[in-house]
Amino acid sequence: MNILLATLGIAALLPHTPVQNQGKSQAPKRQIVIAHRGASGYLPEHTLQGVAMAYQMGVDFIEPDCVLSKDNIPVVVHDTHIDTISDVAKKFPDRKRKDGRYYAIDFTLAELKTLAVSERFDPATGKAVYPKRFPLGVPGFTIPTLAEEIELVQGLNKSTGKNIGIYPEVKYPEWHRTEGRDISKAVLEVLWKYGYKTKEDKCFLQCFDFAETKRIRTELGWQGRLIQLTTENADKESSTDYEKLLMPAGLAEVAKVADGIGPWINQLIEGKVDGKLKINDVAKNAKALGLQIHPYTFRFDAVQSYADSFDDLLRAAFVEVGVDGVFSDHPDKAVAFVKKLNRAAPKQQN
Ligand code: CA
Numbered sequence: 590m591n592i593l594l595a596t597l598g599i600a601a602l603l604p605h606t607p608v609q610n611q612g613k614s615q616a617p618k619r620q621i622v623i624a625h626r627g628a629s630g631y632l633p634e635h636t637l638q639g640v641a642m643a644y645q646m647g648v649d650f651i652e653p654d655c656v657l658s659k660d661n662i663p664v665v666v667h668d669t670h671i672d673t674i675s676d677v678a679k680k681f682p683d684r685k686r687k688d689g690r691y692y693a694i695d696f697t698l699a700e701l702k703t704l705a706v707s708e709r710f711d712p713a714t715g716k717a718v719y720p721k722r723f724p725l726g727v728p729g730f731t732i733p734t735l736a737e738e739i740e741l742v743q744g745l746n747k748s749t750g751k752n753i754g755i756y757p758e759v760k761y762p763e764w765h766r767t768e769g770r771d772i773s774k775a776v777l778e779v780l781w782k783y784g785y786k787t788k789e790d791k792c793f794l795q796c797f798d799f800a801e802t803k804r805i806r807t808e809l810g811w812q813g814r815l816i817q818l819t820t821e822n823a824d825k826e827s828s829t830d831y832e833k834l835l836m837p838a839g840l841a842e843v844a845k846v847a848d849g850i851g852p853w854i855n856q857l858i859e860g861k862v863d864g865k866l867k868i869n870d871v872a873k874n875a876k877a878l879g880l881q882i883h884p885y886t887f888r889f890d891a892v893q894s895y896a897d898s899f900d901d902l903l904r905a906a907f908v909e910v911g912v913d914g915v916f917s918d919h920p921d922k923a924v925a926f927v928k929k930l931n932r933a934a935p936k937q938q939n
Contacts, residue, residue, distance in 0.1 A: 619931055620907055621649035621914035622923040623756050625886050626667060630918035632723050633708050634674065635665045636730045637741055644745050646921040649914070650756040650793065653738045655776050657765060658698045663735040663776050666693050669761055672712045675704040675732070694768055698734065706730040721890055735776065739783045754791030758818070762801040763827055773805050780813070788814050788848070793883075795851055798827035799834060799843070806846040816883060817843045818851040831856075837874050849881030849913070854893065854902075857884055857910050861895040872910045885916035887923055900926055 627639025628646060635654065643651050653665040670690040671677050677684070677691040680703060685691050693701065707725045709718040717725055733741075739755060746752055757776060765772040776794075785792035795816040796802045805811045819831040833839045835856060843850060852871065859867040872882050884906060889899045896902035899919070903926045906912045917923040 620912070620927050621883070622647075622920050622927055623650040623652055623883060623914055623916045624648040624920040625652055625916040625918050626654065627651060628918075628920055630719075630722060630889060630920075633706050633730050635667060635733065636706055637733050637737065638730065640733075640738055640741055641745070643920050644742065644753055647924045648753065648920045650754040650791070651738075651742060652756040652758065652916065653733075653735055654758045654760050655735050655772065656693045656760050657768075657770050657772055657775055658696060658701055659694060660697045661770065661775055662698045663772070663779055664693060664698065664701060665733045665735055665738050667760070669693065669764055671696075671701075671704070671732070673709055673718075675706050677704055678712065680704060693732075694765075694770070701732045704732060706732055719890055735779050736783070739779070743783065752791055754793070755785070756793045756795060756816075759794065759796045759798075759801065759805070761827075762796065762798050773801060773809055777805070777809055777811055780811075785813055787812050793848070797829065799829040801827075802843075803846050814849075815847045816849045816851045816881070817847040818885075819856060820853050821856070835871050840871075840875050840878055840880065844878040844880055847880070849883060850875055851883045851885060851916070854884040854887070854906060854915075857882070857912070858893070858895060858905060866895060866905055866909060868910055872912065876911065881913040882910075883914040883916065884910075884912055887915045887917035887919070889919040889922055 624643030626634035627636060628642040629639060632639035632642055640651055654667045655663040656666050656669055658664050669692050671693050672691045681691065684695060705728060707730065708723045710716060710725055711718065735757060742753055742755055757780070759773050759776050762772050780792060780794070784790060790813055793814045793816050794805065794811060795818050796805065797818040797820065799817060802815060802817050806815055819835055820826050822831050834843060835852065857868065857872050859869055861867065875882055887902060892899050892902050896905055899922060903915065903923060906915055907930055915923055
């Protein structure tokens with residue numbers, strides 16, 4: 590047994606390592622790493638600095654979450670509200686809604702651009718959500734538009750000769766509709782403008798709301814790659830019944846419109862029993878339908894209790910479950926793992 594395999598702790602499991610397209614002319618498919626909100630483990634999420642850093646870390650895709658500004662421009666922000674990642678409460682104290690929150694959609698792009706963006710914090714206490722990450726209060730970070738983020742990635746693609754993709758998420762379409770807006774349409778217009786049109790283009794579009802995923806594919810005519818996200822129903826992310834969607838019949842419906850699923854990793858690995866990971870049938874059933882599997886979120890500083898370490902979590906996902914890619918806040922570490930995995934696997938096969 591070579592040392593590398595032993596180090597990875599995957600040797601015993603290598604027969605399960607995914608080997609796609611065997612016997613066909615195309616190269617085996619390599620697992621992908623998606624920079625979750627940029628290199629968000631190191632720099633404030635969804636900032637252009639974090640995007641550039643993720644790019645340099647060798648990721649395959651960079652994820653912009655999209656919500657709309659007051660003037661209907663897709664901006665890259667994770668939540669509908671912006672008081673957890675910016676100084677909006679200080680700069681615009683009279684612009685909060687009745688619930689005390691400040692919403693991106695109540696501000697024009699020009700106003701959003703005046704905000705200082707920081708690492709995520711709890712507005713009630715002012716304390717960082719991830720205390721060991723980039724410090725709060727460092728100036729120089731702002732909210733980018735989806736177009737600006739694409740221009741940065743495409744600019745780097747030109748100057749480096751690489752072809753790194755984008756993995757935008759349409760956030761809260763139902764909520765946007767109650768505000769009289771069509772977030773999907775606005776995002777698609779930007780994607781089409783920048784040349785993301787077919788499955789050949791390096792872009793995955795993702796959405797939690799299954800009704801909207803279907804609408805994006807059919808009514809709105811998106812012909813590019815599409816991922817159905819899932820979470821626990823208790824999260825109330827959308828009206829979608831995720832428990833039902835992850836059952837075989839639900840996955841079959843997903844496969845009619847989408848290219849893959851983006852589940853919470855705990856929806857594939859349910860814990861550890863007697864020292865053995867409890868892996869359910871979701872991934873197996875999804876694979877049987879030809880769906881790709883890109884779970885979230887792999888965080889070096891917040892590893893699931895059923896894994897011994899970040900690498901152990903990645904090993905469980907890639908080797909035991911057989912996922913095709915991961916969303917990670919620490920993409921450098923995920924990229925390093927995938928490289929090791931792909932170097933290790935062929936040696937065993939020969
Ligand atoms: Ca997202």
